[in-house]
Amino acid sequence: MSTERVYIFDTTLRDGEQSPGASMNTEEKLEIARQLVRLGVDVIEAGFPVSSPGDFESVRRIGTEVGDAAVVCGLTRAIFNDIDVAADALATAKRPRIHTGIGVSDSHLRDKLRISEETALERGVAAVKYARNLVGDVEFYAEDAGRANPEFLYRMVEAVVAAGATVINIPDTTGYAYPEAFGDLIRGLMENVTGIEDVIVSIHCHNDLGMATANALAGVRAGARQIECTINGIGERAGNTAMEEVVMALKQRPDVFGVDTGINTREIVRTSRLVSTITGIRVQPNKAIVGANAFAHSSGIHQDGVLKERSTYEIIDPVDVGAGGSAIVLTARSGRHALRHRLEELGYVLPDEEFERVHTAFLELADKKKEVYDEDLEVLVGETERTVNEVYHLAQVHFTSGDPGIPTATVELVTQDGEHLIDSSHGTGPVDAVYKAINRLIQVDNELSEFSVQAVTRGIDALGEVTIRVTSGDGRIFTGRGAHSDIIVASAKAYMNALNRLLVSQIPTVEEEL
Numbered sequence: 001m002s003t004e005r006v007y008i009f010d011t012t013l014r015d016g017e018q019s020p021g022a023s024m025n026t027e028e029k030l031e032i033a034r035q036l037v038r039l040g041v042d043v044i045e046a047g048f049p050v051s052s053p054g055d056f057e058s059v060r061r062i063g064t065e066v067g068d069a070a071v072v073c074g075l076t077r078a079i080f081n082d083i084d085v086a087a088d089a090l091a092t093a094k095r096p097r098i099h100t101g102i103g104v105s106d107s108h109l110r111d112k113l114r115i116s117e118e119t120a121l122e123r124g125v126a127a128v129k130y131a132r133n134l135v136g137d138v139e140f141y142a143e144d145a146g147r148a149n150p151e152f153l154y155r156m157v158e159a160v161v162a163a164g165a166t167v168i169n170i171p172d173t174t175g176y177a178y179p180e181a182f183g184d185l186i187r188g189l190m191e192n193v194t195g196i197e198d199v200i201v202s203i204h205c206h207n208d209l210g211m212a213t214a215n216a217l218a219g220v221r222a223g224a225r226q227i228e229c230t231i232n233g234i235g236e237r238a239g240n241t242a243m244e245e246v247v248m249a250l251k252q253r254p255d256v257f258g259v260d261t262g263i264n265t266r267e268i269v270r271t272s273r274l275v276s277t278i279t280g281i282r283v284q285p286n287k288a289i290v291g292a293n294a295f296a297h298s299s300g301i302h303q304d305g306v307l308k309e310r311s312t313y314e315i316i317d318p319v320d321v322g323a324g325g326s327a328i329v330l331t332a333r334s335g336r337h338a339l340r341h342r343l344e345e346l347g348y349v350l351p352d353e354e355f356e357r358v359h360t361a362f363l364e365l366a367d368k369k370k371e372v373y374d375e376d377l378e379v380l381v382g383e384t385e386r387t388v389n390e391v392y393h394l395a396q397v398h399f400t401s402g403d404p405g406i407p408t409a410t411v412e413l414v415t416q417d418g419e420h421l422i423d424s425s426h427g428t429g430p431v432d433a434v435y436k437a438i439n440r441l442i443q444v445d446n447e448l449s450e451f452s453v454q455a456v457t458r459g460i461d462a463l464g465e466v467t468i469r470v471t472s473g474d475g476r477i478f479t480g481r482g483a484h485s486d487i488i489v490a491s492a493k494a495y496m497n498a499l500n501r502l503l504v505s506q507i508p509t510v511e512e513e514l
Contacts, residue, residue, distance in 0.1 A: 006250060006259045007226040008243065009043040009202060010036050012275060013058070014075055015240055016230040017047075022279040029058045032231075033066060035274050039267040041243075043071040043226075045099065049089035050082045056089045063093030071137065073097040078127035087134040098131040101141030101169065104148040104156055117152050124156055125163045132164035139167035139202065146172030146182065153185075154192045161195040167226060168201050172215055175208025175238060183218035190223040202226035205241045207233060212241040217249055220257055231275040232283055232290060244268045244289040248316060269322040289321055334366070348381050365463070368485050376463050379483040391416060391503040392442055394496045399488055401430040409433035411492070413441050431491045438492070442499055445473030453487060466494040470502065478502045 013029050016022060024032070029046070036044050046062040047055035063072040072093040076082035078100055090096035102124045103113055109120055124140065131138040140160040145153055157168050170189065172182060186203065190196055203219035203226070205212040216227050233242030247263045254260070272290035276283050285293045339362055340355060350358060361380045366372050392413045399409040410424040411434060423440045427433035435448065450469035464487040468480050478501045482493025 004225065004259045006220060006224075006261050007042040007200065007202075008040075008247065008261050008263055009045065009073070009226050009228040010041040010230065010243060011045040011204075011228055011240065012036070012230040012234065012243075013062075014045040014047050015204075015228075015236060016234040016275070016279075018236045019234045019239065019279065019281060022234060022281055024278060026054060026058045026061060028278045030061060030065060032271075032275060032278060033062045035267070035271050037066060037069045038264065039271050040262045040264045041070055042262060043073055043097065045073040045075060045228075047089075048075040050076065050085040056085065059086070059089040060092055063090055063096065066093070066095075068094050071095045071097050073099050073139065076100045076127075076131075078102040078123045080127075080130055083127065083131050083134065087131075090135065095137070096135045097137040097139055097167075098135050099139045099141060099169070100127045100131050101139075101143055102127070103143040104153055105144035105146075106149065107147060108144045117155075121156055121159055125159050128160045128163040128165045137166050138164060139169055140165040141169040141171055141204070143171055144173040145170045145185070146174065146177040150185065150188055154189065157189060158193045158195065161193065161199055166199055168196070168199050169204055169226075169228065170201065170219070170224070171204035171228075172206055172212075173204075175206035175212065177205070177215050178209070178211055179214045179218035182215040183222040186219045186222035186224050200226050202228055203241075204228035206236065207238040207240065210238075212239070213245040213249065216241045216246050217257070220246075220250070220259060225259075232272050232281065232287070234275070234279065234281055242288070244272065244321070248289055248321065251320075252316060265320050266322045289316070290323075334372075343377060343381070348377075350381070365485070379463055379465060390496075390500050392421075392496065392500060394492055395420065397434055397489055397492045399430045399434060401433075407433045409437045411437040411441065413438070413496075430488045434488060434492045435495055438495055438499070442503075444499060444502060446470040446478075446499065446502060448495075449477065451491075453490070464490050466490040468494045468498055470495075470498045472502050472505075476502075476505070478505070 013032060017024055033044055033046065044062060044066060046059040049056040049059050059074045066072050072090060072095065074086035074090050076086045076098060083098060083100060086098050102120050103109060104120065109115055109117060113120065128138055128140055142148065142153060142156055161168065170186060186201065189201065201224045203216050203224045205215040220227065227241060227246050229241040229243040229246055231243055233239040247261050247265065250257050250259055250261060251265065269290055272283060283290055285291050336359060339359060343350060358380055362372060365376060365380065392415060395412040395414045397409065397411050399407065401407040406426050407428065407430045408424060408426045409430060410422065413421045415421065421441045423437050425433055425436035425440055427436050447470065448468060449471045453464055453466045455464055463483050463485055465481065465483040466487065470478050470480065472478065478498045480494040480498025480501065482490045482497055484490040484493060
């Protein structure tokens with residue numbers, strides 16, 4: 001069965017640029033246009049040529065560079081000078097389109113344009129006829145069609161189709177429509193406008209009520225065959241229909257829509273990131289398709305399902321949109337299955353007993369952090385390995401510090417026989433006080449020769465890892481490492497690790513005893 005084609009009209013460089021703070025220069029627009037070609041969009045609305053010399057130059061250069069790969073479109077008002085300037089800017093394009101139009105709602109006619117319906121109709125028809133003398137492809141927009149009187153809208157569309165328009169754009173300019181109503185509007189045009197079957201009906205929806213994608217899809221079901229959209233849904237006010245959302249909805253639900261696009265979906269994430277970088281508009285983490293969390297799972301139940309079969313909780317393969325793969329986000333809600341899976345991916349195949357120690361440490365850390373990273377896991381594995389066969393185990397450490405104040409530390413150690421030892425000391429700083437308290441309990445000759453600290457992971461809640469070296473009385477050097485979200489505790493763990501290594505080295509072997 002053949003599938004009908006829906007054309008993707010990308011207006012990131014025109015309507016998307018109207019997002020506050022999203023202004024782009026010509027070179028930036030060219031970079032995005034090249035990526036839009038790789039993405040496979042059908043039409044690139046490159047700008048509004050009469051609005052500024054920069055927009056004129058952007059349209060001209062994009063038209064030159066794109067060649068046959070896509071239609072290059074310039075926006076105008078229903079004003080002859082606008083149309084002349086757009087035609088000049090598009091002179092280098094191999095597939096030029098002029099996009100002209102006028103308001104059709106009572107609000108726009110009465111309050112903005114202050115003209116009658118008849119005057120608006122005359123201006124719309126005149127603009128289309130004038131543009132058709134300059135280019136062969138003219139798109140007409142009926143601005144604010146979502147709030148227009150349907151009968152007047154039918155008259156306007158029928159008149160501009162007769163005048164030579166090749167594409168009719170029905171915008172929900174203010175995001176006022178809802179899916180059922182917008183679908184009915186498009187259906188009404190298809191049923192009541194003579195000649196509508198000879199043109200492409202396009203839809204341009206805004207997201208003021210969060211329904212731009214739903215309205216666009218309703219328009220497609222009603223017969224529209226071009227969707228005007230932007231990357232990441234950027235645009236005026238609350239933005240436009242998000243290209244990635246409508247494209248993937250059409251792709252995932254052919255049973256509902258029965259249409260397809262020419263988009264190379266594996267370029268979606270790359271395009272999203274490029275637009276976000278150039279415009280400076282960050283994509284919210286929970287944004288559909290391209291958000292950082294779109295394919296991330298933190299619930300233990302979800303993680304278990306995805307690890308067994310991806311489709312249990314993912315309807316889109318992340319590879320299909322260029323996202324790489326699913327992400328198992330390790331948090332306090334993650335289960336054993338997810339933790340063991342990630343450890344194995346990092347190369348740690350742990351026996352059950354050792355895994356349980358790592359799992360316990362993981363839960364303690366996850367209660368303190370929003371997310372546990374790979375580097376954290378590597379440190380946790382190292383930490384559990386370092387606590388095996390300890391002569392003394394650091395049970396707890398408490399310290400006070402400040403200015404003014406005397407840095408003081410209390411340390412509790414547990415021996416291999418289960419004896420609890422507690423002592424306190426003061427020092428020049430909290431680390432010095434902790435080390436002196438430990439030395440009071442473990443009276444072994446040593447000298448601290450090196451101390452360094454670094455953050456293991458990113459963020460304010462990062463693990464800090466401390467590495468130290470101590471020199472024993474006989475000149476041997478022992479290295480100790482410790483990690484914790486509290487750098488003083490990490491320092492105590494590192495010192496204990498070094499001292500335990502020193503003490504173990506002093507225990508005679510069986511051969512030495514003999």
